Amino acid sequence: MRIGIPKEIKNNENRVAMTPAGAVNLIQQGHEVFLETKAGEGSGFSDADYKQVGVNIVGSASEAWGQQMVLKVKEPLSEEYGYFYEGLILFTYLHLAADEELTKALADKKVTAIAYETVQTENGSLPLLTPMSEVAGRMAAQKGAQFLERPPGGTGILLGGVPGVKRGKVTIIGGGVVGTNAAKIAVGLGAEVTIIDLSPERLRQLDDIFGWQINTLVSNPLNISEAVEESDLVIGAVLIPGAKAPKLVTEAMVQTMKKGSVLVDVAVDQGGIVETVDHVTTHDDPVYIKHGVVHYAVGNMPGAVPQTSTVALTNVTIPYALQIAGKGWQKACLDSPALCKGLNVVNGCVTYKQVAEAHQMDYTDVQKVLDSKT
Numbered sequence: 001m002r003i004g005i006p007k008e009i010k011n012n013e014n015r016v017a018m019t020p021a022g023a024v025n026l027i028q029q030g031h032e033v034f035l036e037t038k039a040g041e042g043s044g045f046s047d048a049d050y051k052q053v054g055v056n057i058v059g060s061a062s063e064a065w066g067q068q069m070v071l072k073v074k075e076p077l078s079e080e081y082g083y084f085y086e087g088l089i090l091f092t093y094l095h096l097a098a099d100e101e102l103t104k105a106l107a108d109k110k111v112t113a114i115a116y117e118t119v120q121t122e123n124g125s126l127p128l129l130t131p132m133s134e135v136a137g138r139m140a141a142q143k144g145a146q147f148l149e150r151p152p153g154g155t156g157i158l159l160g161g162v163p164g165v166k167r168g169k170v171t172i173i174g175g176g177v178v179g180t181n182a183a184k185i186a187v188g189l190g191a192e193v194t195i196i197d198l199s200p201e202r203l204r205q206l207d208d209i210f211g212w213q214i215n216t217l218v219s220n221p222l223n224i225s226e227a228v229e230e231s232d233l234v235i236g237a238v239l240i241p242g243a244k245a246p247k248l249v250t251e252a253m254v255q256t257m258k259k260g261s262v263l264v265d266v267a268v269d270q271g272g273i274v275e276t277v278d279h280v281t282t283h284d285d286p287v288y289i290k291h292g293v294v295h296y297a298v299g300n301m302p303g304a305v306p307q308t309s310t311v312a313l314t315n316v317t318i319p320y321a322l323q324i325a326g327k328g329w330q331k332a333c334l335d336s337p338a339l340c341k342g343l344n345v346v347n348g349c350v351t352y353k354q355v356a357e358a359h360q361m362d363y364t365d366v367q368k369v370l371d372s373k374t
């Protein structure tokens with residue numbers, strides 16, 4: 001198969017969908033890889049690094065997009081919709097429940113859109129989201145600590161305190177991958193950490209991992225409002241796979257926070273869990289202040305640490321890309337129920353229930369599409 005890798009165009013997005021090491025895997029299986037020139041530079045990989053392993057370097061985005069399958073990192077932006085064509089296989093992060101315009105563009109052009117973030121194994125884990133959630137979670141605590149400093153508008157609290165001075169309080173809502181990694185860094189910084197999750201089973205696991213270093217609370221509006229009010233830093237880390245994030249932190253709760261407290265809503269890529277997070281921010285302009293509270297809502301946090309993120313992402317996407325390239329998407333999805341869960345739009349139909357519901361579009365069972373194609 002001919003595989004295209006365009007340069008990412010989102011603000012400060014320096015990741016690339018494939019390392020030279022990943023390309024070797026595809027080329028060894030007889031596939032051809034076409035990389036847009038300089039696409040790897042932000043991640044520390046030059047065109048020469050790719051050429052050396054047999055990748056074809058192309059001069060324009062349209063040449064990279066013109067291949068049978070396109071691998072990307074972030075969802076296509078509206079400037080890229082013009083590259084869509086019927087039958088194109090697009091394998092990337094899509095977050096369609098939060099993006100009606102993109103969902104419709106993919107359906108209109110009959111692109112086969114497979115979303116990294118909804119590929120899901122039998123035990124419910126999300127293998128292609130996990131490494132980026134690990135990165136974003138660790139960054140969330142770092143960013144929170146940074147924006148609590150006085151110059152960018154924070155209260156001026158050092159999360160770990162010092163002897164004789166109180167430590168800062170961190171509440172993490174959602175104790176999955178992002179939440180656990182945020183907790184590791186926040187605990188490491190010496191903060192007083194509370195994790196809130198809906199699943200008592202998950203809270204038991206977190207209690208086993210962190211012991212007395214954290215408090216755990218079951219997610220309900222009262223626990224959330226009390227924890228938010230007394231926190232210096234709140235991290236939003238909830239996920240309902242494929243669906244829009246629930247607004248768990250209301251505007252009234254935000255109004256109870258101390259001036260200069262910080263909200264880092266990592267779940268903003270799924271719409272965010274904080275009511276006052278009304279737009280996605282960028283690495284260039286990452287925060288805004290509302291009700292005196294610093295809001296950080298960058299939708300592509302791992303893009304700021306591309307040398308780590310690109311390698312971590314390719315490590316997990318390559319096995320699936322190899323299956324799609326080797327067998328075609330239909331057979332690959334029939335053979336792998338995990339990959340099949342990644343199918344969001346096929347042949348003009350929305351095949352992921354929560355995405356169809358989010359935009360009041362018709363939902364088509366993926367099995368029906370697969371049966372009709374075999």
Ligand code: NAD
Pocket residue numbers: 117129130132133134136173174175176177178179196197198199202219237238239240245246248265266267268269270298299300301302
């Ligand atoms: P995950 O599935 O590992 O964890 C989600 C957790 O949320 C689960 O433990 C679940 O029990 C919990 N949860 C569900 N409903 C809840 C509720 N009502 N109250 C409290 N907890 C609830 O997901 P993850 O990988 O940790 O991802 C979390 C979010 O971070 C997702 O929206 C993901 O897309 C996003 N993310 C954003 C970035 C970014 O750059 N902004 C990067 C990576 C991931």
